[in-house]
Amino acid sequence: MSFLSSLADRDHVFDFLVPATSPVDVRHGPILYLEDVSVSFDGFKAIDDLNLTIDDGELRCIIGPNGAGKTTMMDIITGKTRPDTGSVWFGSRHNLLAMNEPEIASLGIGRKFQKPTVFEALSVFENLELAMAADKRILPTLTARMTGEVRDRIEEVLETIGLEELRNGPAGILSHGQKQWLEIGMLLMQRPRLLLIDEPVAGMTEQEMERTAELLTGLAGKGKQSVVVVEHDMGFVRSIARTVTVLHQGSVLAEGSMDQVAHDPRVIEVYLGADPDEEAA
Numbered sequence: 174m175s176f177l178s179s180l181a182d183r184d185h186v187f188d189f190l191v192p193a194t195s196p197v198d199v200r201h202g203p204i205l206y207l208e209d210v211s212v213s214f215d216g217f218k219a220i221d222d223l224n225l226t227i228d229d230g231e232l233r234c235i236i237g238p239n240g241a242g243k244t245t246m247m248d249i250i251t252g253k254t255r256p257d258t259g260s261v262w263f264g265s266r267h268n269l270l271a272m273n274e275p276e277i278a279s280l281g282i283g284r285k286f287q288k289p290t291v292f293e294a295l296s297v298f299e300n301l302e303l304a305m306a307a308d309k310r311i312l313p314t315l316t317a318r319m320t321g322e323v324r325d326r327i328e329e330v331l332e333t334i335g336l337e338e339l340r341n342g343p344a345g346i347l348s349h350g351q352k353q354w355l356e357i358g359m360l361l362m363q364r365p366r367l368l369l370i371d372e373p374v375a376g377m378t379e380q381e382m383e384r385t386a387e388l389l390t391g392l393a394g395k396g397k398q399s400v401v402v403v404e405h406d407m408g409f410v411r412s413i414a415r416t417v418t419v420l421h422q423g424s425v426l427a428e429g430s431m432d433q434v435a436h437d438p439r440v441i442e443v444y445l446g447a448d449p450d451e452e453a454a
C-alpha cells in the first residue's frame with residue numbers, strides 16, 4: 174500500500190503507532206507471513222525470493238537438504254539476520270524487519286535450537302522459574318518474589334512437558350529427550366504465540382520421539398501456539414505433519430501434505446531419494 178493510499182485507509186495502522194508489545198493480530202490473516210524474502214552472503218543467495226505463510230495455531234514442518242536455507246529462514250524471523258529484500262510480518266500489525274531480536278522475542282516468538290541448553294545444576298522447577306525471571310542471574314525464590322501466578326504457570330508447564338515427577342531433581346540428570354522437553358517448557362513459560370523448533374528429535378530414542386510428537390501436536394492450536402518444526406527425520410515429520418514445506422536453494426520447492434510432497438518428483442530428486450515410500454515411511 175502506498176503512503177498516500179494508506180492515509181485514506183481508515184483501518185490502516187501505522188507501524189510507529191503500534192507498541193512493540195501489542196498483541197499479535199490474526200483476525201484478518203496468518204500469524205507469520207514472509208513475502209519475497211532474499212538474503213545473500215558474499216554474493217551467494219542463501220534465501221531466494223522466499224514466500225511462506227503460517228496460519229494461527231498451525232503446526233508446520235520444514236524439510237529440505239543441507240544448505241537449503243532452513244536455519245537462515247529462522248534467523249530472519251527472529252531478527253538475527255536481516256534480509257536484503259522482502260517483508261516479514263507477525264500477524265497483521267508487527268513488521269518484524271523493523272524490530273531487533275529482543276523486541277521480536279518479547280512479541281511471543283520463541284526459538285529452540287537443536288542442542289538443549291538447560292542449567293544443569295539447577296532443578297527442573299528452577300529452570301522453569303528462571304525462564305520467567307527478568308534478571309536471569311537471580312532466581313525469584315532467592316529474592317522471595319515468586320508470585321502465585323508464576324508458581325501456577327510452572328505447574329501447568331511441568332504437566333505439559335511431563336516432568337512433574339522430576340521437578341526437584343537437577344536438570345543435569347535428565348535424559349537427552351527430557352532436557353529437550355524442559356527447554357520447550359522454558360519457552361512456554363513466556364506464553365509464546367509462535368514456536369520455532371530446530372531438529373527436536375535428533376538423538377532421541379523411539380519412545381522419546383513419540384512423546385515429543387504428542388507434545389508438539391498438543392501445543393499447536395488456535396488460541397494456543399503456532400509451531401514451526403525444522404526436522405530431517407522423515408518418520409517423525411510424517412507422524413506430526415499436517416502441511417510440509419520443502420525448501421531448496423533458499424526458496425519453496427513444494428508444499429502440501431506429507432504424501433503430496435513425498436511423491437513430488439522434484440522433492441524426490443533433491444531430497445528424498447529414489448524411493449519416497451521407503452525414505453518417508
Ligand SMILES: Nc1ncnc2c1ncn2[C@@H]1O[C@H](COP(=O)(O)OP(=O)(O)OP(=O)(O)O)[C@@H](O)[C@H]1O
Nearest residue numbers: 214215218219237238239240241242243244245246
Ligand atoms: N553467515 C553466513 N555467511 C555465509 N554463508 C552462510 C551464512 N549463513 C548461512 N550461509 C550459507 O547459506 C546456505 C544456507 O544455510 P542454512 O544453514 O540456512 O541451511 P540449512 O537448510 O539450515 O542447512 P542444514 O540442514 O545443514 O542445517 C548454506 O550454503 C550456508 O553455507
